[in-house]
Amino acid sequence: MNYIWHILVMISIYAVLAASLNLVAGYTGLLSLCHAAFYGIGAYATTLLMMQMGLGFFPAMALAVPLTALLSLLIAIPSLRLRGDYFVLATLGFQIIVFSLLYNCVRLTRGPYGIPGIPIPSLFGVPVDTVFKYFLFSTTISTGALAILWLLIRSPFGRLLRAVRDDEVAAAALGKNVPAVKTMAFALGAGLAAIPGAMFAGYMRYIDPTSFTVGETIFILSAVVIGGAGSFWGPLVGSAFLVALPEALRLIQIPDAVAANLRQVTYGLLLVVLMRIRPRGIMGEYEFK
Amino acid sequence: MNLERDRGRGPRVAREFSVLRRLREAVGAGPGGPGATGAQAGRPALAVQGVSAGYGKREVLRGVSLEVLQGEIVAVIGPNGAGKSTLLKVVAGLLPASQGHVFLCGDDVTSLPAHRRAHAGIGYMIQGGAVFPSLTPDDHLRLASLVARRRGIGGTGQPLVPFSATFPSRHGPAGLLSGGQRQALAVASILASNPAVLLCDEPSAGLAPGVARELMEQIALLSRERALSVLWVEQRVGDVLPLADRAVLLRDGRPAAETSSPREWLGDGVLAELTFGGATRG
Ligand SMILES: Nc1ncnc2c1ncn2[C@@H]1O[C@H](COP(=O)(O)OP(=O)(O)OP(=O)(O)O)[C@@H](O)[C@H]1O
Ligand SMILES: [Mg+2]
Numbered sequence: 001m002n003y004i005w006h007i008l009v010m011i012s013i014y015a016v017l018a019a020s021l022n023l024v025a026g027y028t029g030l031l032s033l034c035h036a037a038f039y040g041i042g043a044y045a046t047t048l049l050m051m052q053m054g055l056g057f058f059p060a061m062a063l064a065v066p067l068t069a070l071l072s073l074l075i076a077i078p079s080l081r082l083r084g085d086y087f088v089l090a091t092l093g094f095q096i097i098v099f100s101l102l103y104n105c106v107r108l109t110r111g112p113y114g115i116p117g118i119p120i121p122s123l124f125g126v127p128v129d130t131v132f133k134y135f136l137f138s139t140t141i142s143t144g145a146l147a148i149l150w151l152l153i154r155s156p157f158g159r160l161l162r163a164v165r166d167d168e169v170a171a172a173a174l175g176k177n178v179p180a181v182k183t184m185a186f187a188l189g190a191g192l193a194a195i196p197g198a199m200f201a202g203y204m205r206y207i208d209p210t211s212f213t214v215g216e217t218i219f220i221l222s223a224v225v226i227g228g229a230g231s232f233w234g235p236l237v238g239s240a241f242l243v244a245l246p247e248a249l250r251l252i253q254i255p256d257a258v259a260a261n262l263r264q265v266t267y268g269l270l271l272v273v274l275m276r277i278r279p280r281g282i283m284g285e286y287e288f289k
Numbered sequence: 290m291n292l293e294r295d296r297g298r299g300p301r302v303a304r305e306f307s308v309l310r311r312l313r314e315a316v317g318a319g320p321g322g323p324g325a326t327g328a329q330a331g332r333p334a335l336a337v338q339g340v341s342a343g344y345g346k347r348e349v350l351r352g353v354s355l356e357v358l359q360g361e362i363v364a365v366i367g368p369n370g371a372g373k374s375t376l377l378k379v380v381a382g383l384l385p386a387s388q389g390h391v392f393l394c395g396d397d398v399t400s401l402p403a404h405r406r407a408h409a410g411i412g413y414m415i416q417g418g419a420v421f422p423s424l425t426p427d428d429h430l431r432l433a434s435l436v437a438r439r440r441g442i443g444g445t446g447q448p449l450v451p452f453s454a455t456f457p458s459r460h461g462p463a464g465l466l467s468g469g470q471r472q473a474l475a476v477a478s479i480l481a482s483n484p485a486v487l488l489c490d491e492p493s494a495g496l497a498p499g500v501a502r503e504l505m506e507q508i509a510l511l512s513r514e515r516a517l518s519v520l521w522v523e524q525r526v527g528d529v530l531p532l533a534d535r536a537v538l539l540r541d542g543r544p545a546a547e548t549s550s551p552r553e554w555l556g557d558g559v560l561a562e563l564t565f566g567g568a569t570r571g
Contacts, residue, residue: 156431156435159424159428159431159432160432162421162423162424163421163424163428163432165423166420166421166422166423166424167419167420167421169383169415169419170415170419170420170421170475171421172382172383172402172403172404172407173381173383173403173407173412173413173415173419174407174432174433174436174478174479174482175404175407175408175435175436175439175482176404176432177402177404178404230423
């Protein structure tokens with residue numbers, strides 16, 4: 001049974017990750033390749049605030065969110081003025097830099113050794129110490145984060161994001177400050193990615209840089225694209241699909257020798273087939289150009 | 290003009306508001322009110338001075354100067370590729386001028402970005418009717434009325450032109466509208482943003498003849514009733530010249546001819562002579 005709860009915890013974490021990237025990529029049209037960096041910054045910031053400053057889980061997370069949003073400005077401000085392709089490359093560069101900082105700033109992050117012994121989060125004095133409890137805990141947090149996103153997207157600000165995505169020139173001609181809107185969306189998306197970072201650290205109770213690589217960014221982006229960029233439910237469906245699919249493939253009986261490879265191939269094939277059938281994702285709204 | 294006093298001094302925002310206030314004074318009681326008549330104010334709402342601009346190394350505009358007085362309609366005509374749209378882009382702030390200045394009500398706005406110029410009262414109808422495909426027509430009007438509010442004029446949120454009839458649904462995405470419907474929506478939302486200076490780039494292109502004429506007359510009416518200043522790029526020369534107070538012929542990025550009695554250009558062969566002949570300033 002714990003196995004099911006574990007998968008659901010992971011889905012709740014990825015749902016917020018994908019939904020926050022969707023705010024940036026799906027609604028604002030900014031293809032960003034550094035989401036795992038913000039996820040990692042959130043995880044490390046929460047962990048260090050808990051372990052070095054003795055903060056509780058929630059205060060640590062509450063500080064990690066604005067901190068991550070602020071750090072995102074380091075990349076947003078210089079690169080959002082670049083045109084599409086250059087922006088994508090700039091975010092990729094940022095992702096690589098953050099990973100190597102996490103890996104090499106041994107004094108702060110313990111580098112490749114990672115940080116073990118992260119304290120168990122507790123809620124109203126009750127420690128969240130079983131997988132089932134953590135499932136309830138993380139689902140609550142992720143519902144809260146998704147509710148914030150829902151409100152953002154339905155607000156006039158959300159309408160503004162889509163206007164900027166659809167036609168920057170027309171938006172500027174209608175008096176919208178396009179670079180400011182993009183920067184705000186990017187920082188909001190980054191700040192929200194710190195929440196799953198905290199959820200992950202509190203759940204695993206051990207973090208190391210390998211959870212926050214370019215590969216992880218691509219995984220999150222796949223969840224957005226497969227679910228449907230620019231739709232609210234898309235990234236949630238996409239994360240559930242991508243997290244559960246490998247687990248489902250495990251249930252198929254195949255000889256051990258080829259099992260792992262065969263699973264990978266099946267996984268890849270399913271993704272290709274899916275994008276052929278539904279190029280805009282399962283819940284599709286917006287197609288990347 | 291008080292260019293020297295304002296140039297480069299004081300916070301930009303304050304400058305925008307002063308422009309707005311002066312435009313408002315000229316307009317009179319604001320939307321719907323009894324506006325000032327015609328070009329009585331005599332001060333240019335918009336002045337372009339020696340503007341050159343281009344794309345990369347390619348120079349398209351070569352020292353264009355023109356003025357639009359308050360409440361005046363100035364038609365800009367010329368062959369395809371003459372640089373008419375480029376001129377409007379420079380005025381709207383979407384393309385930098387490599388030389389020259391743009392003044393809005395006497396204030397130098399050359400260094401202001403497009404959205405600031407929009408706040409200061411410039412409304413720009415982009416050629417081809419730019420709409421936001423994923424937003425509904427209602428969303429467009431809401432976005433437009435936000436700018437109007439920012440301009441301090443209070444958006445009505447209603448299209449000033451009775452175009453709503455041409456939309457099948459005000460709640461579906463604009464991306465599903467036909468070309469003409471999109472054009473109508475783009476025009477309607479710019480008008481709903483209550484500009485003080487309107488830049489139109491072939492606003493009636495793609496519209497059915499009846500709707501096109503209605504739109505053109507509506508713009509002329511707005512200009513008369515509310516002292517809306519209009520810089521109007523148009524290919525339907527026969528329709529626009531009778532509505533305009535003045536006209537400029539643009540050729541190869543330069544004003545090749547100018548007239549204060551645009552109807553005269555409608556005479557036999559006059560335009561052909563101006564466009565292809567050796568004439569300079571008419
Ligand atoms: N985005 C662009 N990039 C490069 N060159 C451009 C661009 N837009 C226009 N041009 C060039 O600038 C010149 C003037 O174009 P512009 O659009 O201003 O012409 P126009 O007078 O509006 O023509 P039309 O009547 O066809 O609308 C053209 O030769 C065109 O090739
Ligand atoms: Mg043009």
